[in-house]
Amino acid sequence: MLTVATWNVNSLRVRQAHVVAWLQNHQPDLLALQEIKMTSEQFPADDFLELGYHAVVSGQKTYNGVAILSRIPPASPQCGIPDYSDPQQRVIAADYGPVTLLNLYVPNGSEVGSEKYLYKLDWFDRLHPYIRQLLKEKQHLVIVGDFNVAPADIDVHDPEEWAGKVLVSDAERAEFRKLIDHGLVDCYRMLDSNPGAYSWWDYRAAAFRRNRGLRIDHILADKALGQQLVACSIDTEPRTLERPSDHTPVVASFDIDIRQP
């Protein structure tokens, strides 16, 4: 069995105890982190090694930053999107046996039409060829992270209120659809077609208590691996803790042994 998780921690410095407790409770094979908000040098690799987790890190001071924790050593780690020099550290990938994990922190986009929104759409343009390449070259591909896109109205607590806004706009949803159309499946939606399941809630206006959220954190798998999906869930428990991240973990389990090449 392979268990893969993703969690935008919104500062690993603040959330490290939450992450450690969660690792101990759930023992995933792979945990992808986004918004660690620290440099690679500052990453507490030793603390995670003590728990039995290796790390690959693409860090940055203050903003962004991604990492992957793994129970087996990573191979061929790669930071960023090839041939796209971006000072914002949003992408890291590595191989774990037959599975390549690509960890994304997609730009937020700020507001539809803004400079940051155009950067987000351009960033997706740069991402697509990389994903096509990985699907061609790698045996299995899992793409996880904070996609900053709610793929459909079912992923939005109040679609009318959110209509046309950033995270749900047609252009962003078209980019998500394009990802799927490369030959991937949305693991959560494969197994649960019910509304009301979200991975992010605004800190403001008691959004979590009122379950006013969005499902913007995702686990995508190549179609063949998707056939081996046995479970996928959103763990809302860490969002109930003191000083929580505004995101909560998403977890998927596949019937595959990553120790076999």
Add this chain to the structure above:
DNA sequence: ATGGTCGGGTTCCGA
């Protein structure tokens, strides 16, 4: 009711 709350770093930006 058109705000609100975080984190990081400074007197605001990004989410």
